[in-house]
Amino acid sequence: MVATPGPSRPPLIELSDVSRTYGSGETEVRALDHTDLIIRQGEFVAVMGPSGSGKSTTMNIIGLLDRPTSGRYLFNGVEVQDLDRDRRALLRRHFLGFVFQGFNLLPRTSALENVELPLIYKGMPRAERIERARAALHKVGLDGREGHDASQLSGGQQQRVAIARALVGEPMVILADEPTGNLDSHRSHEIMRLLQQLNREDGITIVMVTHEDDIAAYARRLVSFADGRIRADAPVPERTPA
Amino acid sequence: MIWETVRLALLALRRNKLRSALTMLGIVIGVAAVIAMVTVGQGSSRSVAASVESLGTNVLSLRPGSRGMGPGPVSTQSARPFSLRDAEALGELSVVKAVSPTVSSTQTVVAGNGNLTTSITGATSGYLEVGGWTVWHGRGFNSAEDRSGASVCIIGATVHKTLFGTADPLGQQLRVGKVSCEVIGLLQAKGAGTFGQDQDELVLMPIRTVQRRLLGNDNVTSISVALAPEVSSQRGAREIEALMRDRRRISGNQANDFSITDRAQIAEVLSGINSVLTGMLSSVAAVSLLVGGIGIMNIMLVSVTERTREIGIRLAVGAESRQVLTQFLVEAVVLSLVGGIIGVIVGLALAFGASLFMAIPFAPQLVIVLLAFGFSALIGVIFGFFPARKAARLDPIDALRHE
Ligand SMILES: Nc1ncnc2c1ncn2[C@@H]1O[C@H](COP(=O)(O)OP(=O)(O)OP(=O)(O)O)[C@@H](O)[C@H]1O
Ligand SMILES: [Mg+2]
Numbered sequence: 001m002v003a004t005p006g007p008s009r010p011p012l013i014e015l016s017d018v019s020r021t022y023g024s025g026e027t028e029v030r031a032l033d034h035t036d037l038i039i040r041q042g043e044f045v046a047v048m049g050p051s052g053s054g055k056s057t058t059m060n061i062i063g064l065l066d067r068p069t070s071g072r073y074l075f076n077g078v079e080v081q082d083l084d085r086d087r088r089a090l091l092r093r094h095f096l097g098f099v100f101q102g103f104n105l106l107p108r109t110s111a112l113e114n115v116e117l118p119l120i121y122k123g124m125p126r127a128e129r130i131e132r133a134r135a136a137l138h139k140v141g142l143d144g145r146e147g148h149d150a151s152q153l154s155g156g157q158q159q160r161v162a163i164a165r166a167l168v169g170e171p172m173v174i175l176a177d178e179p180t181g182n183l184d185s186h187r188s189h190e191i192m193r194l195l196q197q198l199n200r201e202d203g204i205t206i207v208m209v210t211h212e213d214d215i216a217a218y219a220r221r222l223v224s225f226a227d228g229r230i231r232a233d234a235p236v237p238e239r240t241p242a
Numbered sequence: 243m244i245w246e247t248v249r250l251a252l253l254a255l256r257r258n259k260l261r262s263a264l265t266m267l268g269i270v271i272g273v274a275a276v277i278a279m280v281t282v283g284q285g286s287s288r289s290v291a292a293s294v295e296s297l298g299t300n301v302l303s304l305r306p307g308s309r310g311m312g313p314g315p316v317s318t319q320s321a322r323p324f325s326l327r328d329a330e331a332l333g334e335l336s337v338v339k340a341v342s343p344t345v346s347s348t349q350t351v352v353a354g355n356g357n358l359t360t361s362i363t364g365a366t367s368g369y370l371e372v373g374g375w376t377v378w379h380g381r382g383f384n385s386a387e388d389r390s391g392a393s394v395c396i397i398g399a400t401v402h403k404t405l406f407g408t409a410d411p412l413g414q415q416l417r418v419g420k421v422s423c424e425v426i427g428l429l430q431a432k433g434a435g436t437f438g439q440d441q442d443e444l445v446l447m448p449i450r451t452v453q454r455r456l457l458g459n460d461n462v463t464s465i466s467v468a469l470a471p472e473v474s475s476q477r478g479a480r481e482i483e484a485l486m487r488d489r490r491r492i493s494g495n496q497a498n499d500f501s502i503t504d505r506a507q508i509a510e511v512l513s514g515i516n517s518v519l520t521g522m523l524s525s526v527a528a529v530s531l532l533v534g535g536i537g538i539m540n541i542m543l544v545s546v547t548e549r550t551r552e553i554g555i556r557l558a559v560g561a562e563s564r565q566v567l568t569q570f571l572v573e574a575v576v577l578s579l580v581g582g583i584i585g586v587i588v589g590l591a592l593a594f595g596a597s598l599f600m601a602i603p604f605a606p607q608l609v610i611v612l613l614a615f616g617f618s619a620l621i622g623v624i625f626g627f628f629p630a631r632k633a634a635r636l637d638p639i640d641a642l643r644h645e
């Protein structure tokens with residue numbers, strides 16, 4: 001299925017007038033400053049901007065890892081900014097997948113067990129978990145590496161395990177904060193093709209932070225941050241990336 | 243879900259084998275100490291109880307010389323010894339069932355190719371009755387041998403084994419110092435006594451024989467008396483004291499120049515000391531269990547800090563606080579329970595070794611084992627809770643960022 005996101009598709013993520021400040025008084029830092037952002041189902045959004053401009057802050061709020069200081073956040077039409085810790089955990093468990101710059105795999109734990117992790121918290125029986133985790137590893141092209149742990153995998157392979165972990169729970173959104181930040185150019189493009197495939201073939205909404213134009217080029221929409229505000233928001237011109 | 247958590251905890255512990263082992267060490271030592279102490283303590287009070295029984299009830303010992311209360315060495319040098327006539331007079335008392343006058347002399351005993359230096363006891367047939375001995379093979383002294391200086395002897399199991407091995411000793415000749423005697427009886431083995439001494443290293447000869455041919459005098463150094471049934475040791479001691487004061491011509495307000503001890507009392511005092519000791523050692527062991535628990539808390543806290551990023555990952559993929567809490571709690575409990583199991587095994591092994599060494603019964607007790615077990619699980623919960631709560635309260639973003 002090729003998704004063509006447009007105004008017809010319902011908003012999945014809706015931030016309205018969201019601010020996030022750290023500290024107070026003299027030392028107050030306004031990481032996110034009265035920001036509005038709508039992301040619809042099936043979109044592939046790249047987020048760019050200088051260091052400290054609020055990209056990660058936005059991702060953490062969208063990912064329900066953090067709460068806005070003020071403003072409203074509707075996820076799939078439901079207000080979530082005031083949910084408590086455990087309710088946010090439940091939403092993350094069922095609807096969100098994360099890919100981090102530093103891979104964040106459990107140390108001394110096999111690829112398969114890493115991918116199984118979200119399913120454990122879903123309370124899925126072991127046999128089914130293993131089957132799904134294998135399928136996810138197959139999808140990211142890591143057949144035969146199930147038993148390897150992080151120290152036995154290259155950076156690109158580790159990031160594939162992380163992607164498998166993010167997609168194994170069939171999330172609506174995958175949030176990727178600089179997923180290629182620790183990878184060389186060749187591996188970066190492999191990872192991007194994988195994310196693009198998940199977006200196009202499985203209809204998973206992807207929001208991705210990057211500093212590189214050729215990585216952002218895989219997305220369909222580019223949101224640019226500066227000083228905690230969105231400075232530009234435009235479609236990425238259709239082209240075939242190198 | 244709980245089995246899943248236990249499985250996860252086991253996996254996590256296996257990933258850090260060395261740390262898990264070191265963490266458990268405290269609990270292992272604590273539990274092993276408690277188990278060993280209590281088991282050995284039980285065994286030794288059982289052996290005291292057994293030796294009290296083997297003394298026979300209501301046995302009083304008379305020794306020349308005065309002494310204070312309680313066990314201790316007696317100075318007999320200056321005191322007037324007893325005589326066989328004293329023993330006969332005691333035997334006439336209605337409160338007395340049997341009388342056993344003894345003397346002793348340390349001699350080298352030779353038979354065939356074996357020899358042994360040991361204490362020879364000069365005794366009468368009353369010895370066996372008062373001491374609760376049974377002749378296992380052969381016979382005891384007859385009344386003629388009691389009164390004459392016959393060259394016969396009765397030996398204990400240890401002496402038999404040392405000198406004759408498994409051969410039949412009856413009719414064999416023993417050389418005791420410069421005297422030789424014929425073995426007429428072999429005593430049933432008794433095992434270790436109250437003080438851990440070997441009661442079966444025993445050679446009995448008629449008291450006259452020892453007096454005349456080994457010691458060269460008519461002295462009796464000790465008289466043991468078995469009281470008639472239904473006679474209390476107080477009443478027995480009172481009548482015996484009166485008779486002996488009379489025979490030794492001690493007037494009204496003069497102190498006794500002999501002493502009467504109730505051997506059962508000695509054993510009771512000993513078993514009292516024993517339980518005090520067990521109590522003290524057990525509380526030392528309990529403290530070490532507590533220290534073990536603090537060790538677990540310490541390591542679990544370190545583990546929470548070390549695994550902050552892991553906790554962040556778990557939270558990010560949707561773990562609830564409760565699930566993180568349970569995982570760390572279960573890890574702590576599994577650690578302390580496994581430590582407890584190993585501790586029980588080590589403790590029982592130590593106690594078994596000690597009971598062999600001390601020649602006391604091995605007395606493991608299910609209650610104590612279960613108690614130590616439950617206690618170590620409790621320690622896991624109590625000392626695991628604080629670190630687990632710390633883990634469960636971590637902020638997901640901070641945890642993920644943690645280096
Ligand atoms: N926990 C925090 N405490 C205090 N200030 C914070 C915290 N997290 C972020 N900030 C501040 O908020 C601002 C935005 O940070 P954010 O991490 O969103 O930037 P970013 O756009 O992701 O930058 P980068 O490209 O370097 O990752 C920065 O000025 C940062 O210093
Ligand atoms: Mg960032």
